[in-house]
Amino acid sequence: MDKIVSLCKRRGFVYPGSDIYGGLANTFDFGPLGVELANNIKKSWWKNFVQDRSDMYGLDGGILMNPKIWEASGHTQGFIDTLVECKKCHKRFRTDQVDSKKCPECGGEFTEAKKFVPMFKTFVGPVEDSASVVYLRPETAQAIFVNFKNIIDSFHPVLPFGIAQIGKAFRNEITLGNFIFRKLEFEQMEIEYFVEEKNWEKYFKEWKKEIEKWVIDLGIGKKNIRWREHNKEELAHYSKHTEDIEYDFPFGGFKELYGLAYRTDYDLKNHSEKSGKDLRYIDLKTNEKFFPHVIEPSFGMERTMLAIFSEAYYEEEIKGVKRVVLKLNPAVAPIKVAVFPLLANKPNLIKKAKEIYDGLKKEFFITWDDRGNIGKRYYAQDEAGTPFCVTVDFETLEKDDVTVRERDSMKQERIKIKELAVYLEEKLNG
Ligand code: ATP
Numbered sequence: 477m478d479k480i481v482s483l484c485k486r487r488g489f490v491y492p493g494s495d496i497y498g499g500l501a502n503t504f505d506f507g508p509l510g511v512e513l514a515n516n517i518k519k520s521w522w523k524n525f526v527q528d529r530s531d532m533y534g535l536d537g538g539i540l541m542n543p544k545i546w547e548a549s550g551h552t553q554g555f556i557d558t559l560v561e562c563k564k565c566h567k568r569f570r571t572d573q574v575d576s577k578k579c580p581e582c583g584g585e586f587t588e589a590k591k592f593v594p595m596f597k598t599f600v601g602p603v604e605d606s607a608s609v610v611y612l613r614p615e616t617a618q619a620i621f622v623n624f625k626n627i628i629d630s631f632h633p634v635l636p637f638g639i640a641q642i643g644k645a646f647r648n649e650i651t652l653g654n655f656i657f658r659k660l661e662f663e664q665m666e667i668e669y670f671v672e673e674k675n676w677e678k679y680f681k682e683w684k685k686e687i688e689k690w691v692i693d694l695g696i697g698k699k700n701i702r703w704r705e706h707n708k709e710e711l712a713h714y715s716k717h718t719e720d721i722e723y724d725f726p727f728g729g730f731k732e733l734y735g736l737a738y739r740t741d742y743d744l745k746n747h748s749e750k751s752g753k754d755l756r757y758i759d760l761k762t763n764e765k766f767f768p769h770v771i772e773p774s775f776g777m778e779r780t781m782l783a784i785f786s787e788a789y790y791e792e793e794i795k796g797v798k799r800v801v802l803k804l805n806p807a808v809a810p811i812k813v814a815v816f817p818l819l820a821n822k823p824n825l826i827k828k829a830k831e832i833y834d835g836l837k838k839e840f841f842i843t844w845d846d847r848g849n850i851g852k853r854y855y856a857q858d859e860a861g862t863p864f865c866v867t868v869d870f871e872t873l874e875k876d877d878v879t880v881r882e883r884d885s886m887k888q889e890r891i892k893i894k895e896l897a898v899y900l901e902e903k904l905n906g
Pocket residue numbers: 647649656657658659660661662663664732733734735774775776777778779
C-alpha cells in the first residue's frame with residue numbers, strides 16, 4: 477500500500493489534501509493523471525450503465541437540498557455511527573471498524589461508545605441558527621427519489637427502469653488512514669432501479685451479475701472479489717437486504733468495494749408522506765397506483781480507483797530491466813500514448829516527432845517527453861500506466877516509420893507513420 481501511495485504522489489495521480497498546511501485528515505486531491513483516471517472510470521460507468529441501456533435515465537441533482545429530505549429519508553435519525561475514543565492517545569474510531577476492545581494504535585482502553593450523525597452541517601443565509609441548517613448530502617440517492625416524479629412526467633418510463641447519478645457525497649468520517657478508501661468527500665455512482673415488489677429478488681440477482689461484469693471488464697481479477705451479505709444488525713435503516721461486493725485490498729484484506737441494497741419502497745413512501753406529493757407510479761395497463769420497490773447498486777469512484785491501482789501495480793525484472801509498472805486497462809489509462817524524439821537536441825527529429833504528436837493528439841489523450849534518455853522516459857511512462865510509447869529516431873527520417881513499444885510485454889515494433897493512428901486505435905480500443 478505504501479508503494480501505491482508513493483507512486484500516486486510521484487506521478488501526479490493523488491496528492492494529500494492541503495499538504496503545504498500540514499494536511500487535513502481523509503482529504504486528497506487528484507493530480508493531472510488522477511483526474512484523467514477518475515474521468516475514465518466515470519465515463520466507463522456512465523456508458524455501461526446509462527447510455528448502453530434503454531431502461532436508464534441520467535440525473536445530476538444538487539449537493540445542498542431542503543433539510544426536510546434528510547428527515548423524510550431517515551438520515552437525521554437513522555444514519556448514525558457509533559464512536560469510541562482511546563483514553564490514552566485520544567484517537568477516535570468507528571466501533572464497526574475496530575476488531576478488538578483496545579486501541580489499535582497504542583493498546584489503550586476505549587471510552588463507552590457514543591452516537592453521532594456523520595452528516596456535515598452548514599448554513600444557508602447570514603444567520604447561523606437551526607432554521608438555516610442544511611446538510612452536505614451523505615449519498616446521491618435522495619436527489620433521485622425527489623426527482624422521481626419529474627422523470628416520470630417528462631419521460632413516462634415503464635417499470636422496471638432506473639435513474640442514475642454520479643456526484644459528490646460527504647461524510648464526517650473519523651477513522652483515519654487507508655488512503656482514498658475512506659474520504660470526507662468522495663464520488664458515488666449510484667442507480668435507483670425501480671421494480672414491482674414481486675420482482676425484487678430477480679432484479680437483485682441481475683444487478684449482482686451486472687456489477688461483477690463491469691468491475692471485471694475494468695481489469696479487476698475475479699479471484700479478488702466476493703459477495704458478503706449484511707446481517708440484521710448491519711443493515712442500513714432503509715434496507716431489507718444488502719450485499720456488499722468486497723475487494724481484497726492490500727491493507728487488511730476483503731473490504732467493501734460497493735453496496736447493493738434492496739431499499740423496498742421506503743424512500744418513495746416516506747417522501748410522499750412528508751412532502752404531501754403523490755409519488756406513486758401508475759401502471760397504464762391496469763390503472764393501478766403503487767410505490768415501486770427499489771434496488772440500489774451504489775458504487776464508490778475512489779474505491780474503484782484504489783482497486784484498479786492494487787490490481788495494476790507490478791514490480792518486475794525483464795531481461796535485466798527492473799521496473800515498476802501500472803498495467804492499467806487501456807480504457808482507463810490516463811495517457812494512452814507518449815511520443816518521444818530520440819534526442820532532444822536534433823531539430824529534424826523534434827520536427828518529425830512534433831508532427832506525429834500533433835496528428836495523434838486529435839485522436840487520443842497523449843503526452844510528449846524529451847527529457848533524459850529513452851530508458852528514463854519508458855520508466856516514467858510505465859509508472860503512469862501509459863500503454864504505448866512512440867519513438868522517432870534517425871531511421872524515421874529515412875523510412876517514415878517509428879518504434880512503438882508496448883507497456884506490458886515491452887515488445888518493440890516498427891510501424892509506418894501513415895498506419896500509426898489505425899494501429900494504436902486497434903490496440904487501444906480493439
Ligand atoms: P463503509 O462501511 O466502508 O463506511 P458504507 O457501507 O457506509 O461504507 P455505503 O453507504 O454503502 O458505504 O456507500 C456506497 C459506496 O460509497 C461504498 O460502497 C463505497 O464504495 C463508497 N463510499 C462510502 N463511504 C465512502 C468514503 N468515506 N470514502 C470513499 N468512498 C466511500
